[in-house]
Amino acid sequence: MEIHDNLRVNMARPKRFSWSKFFVIAPAIVIVLFAAFAFYAYLALRPMAKAESNVQAVVRQKTSLSNLHDMTVDYRDGSTYAVLGSENGQQKVAVIHGKENKVHIFDYGNGLTTAQIKQRLKNDYQSKKIYSANLSEYQNVLVWEISYQAKDGSLNYLTLDYKTGTVYRAVNGL
Structure with missing residues (x-):
């Protein structure tokens, strides 16, 4: 402090950087950002998780399939859900269309694999990128619904x- 004309005057001093505040505030900001991202991811994935649990509940209720896993969703003709499971030691696929409670069961295992589909799309259709390959039903037959990007x-x-x-x-050229 300096004294000017009998008055005390506080001189402005440059403030020092506080490392202790930095080490408290920086992790707090990181934790808040992580929590916000986790909450956003939870909200974004909640509808799919709820649909998966509903589909599995319907399949368990209407069929004797067990060990349900690998659910796929196809949106080409409305929502079509396919769930893999087993019955009497054999792999099966349960297909449900939209909000229907009808479950169609197909044998699984003696068909095209995803590796064979990828190879066929590269060779026959010159695909650049495969977006999805989902199991579905078309005219009471188990099918693969595939979306891909062509070279053009x-x-x-x-x-x-x-x-x-x-x-x-x-369907080509969209």
Whole structure:
């Protein structure tokens, strides 16, 4: 402090950087950001988790399938859910259309694999990128519903028979 004309005057001193405050505030900000991201992810994934639990509940109630796993969703003709499970030691697929409670069961295991589908799309259709390959039902037959990007950048859809690979529907150039 200095004294000017009998008055005490506080001189402005440059404030020092407080490392202790920094080490308290920086982690607090990181924790708040992480919590906000986790909450956002929870809210974003909650509808899919709820749909999966509802589909599994319907499949358990209406069929004798056990060990349910690997649910896929196809939105081509409304929401179609497919769940893998086992019955009497054999792999099965349960397919449910939208909000229906009808469950259609198909044998699983003697059809095209995802690796075979990828190879076929590269060889026959010159795909650049595969967006999805989901199990579904078309005309009471188990099929693969595939969306992919062609070399020219267009979006294409295919419906392939699960066992034979026969093309049922093809939409090109979207």
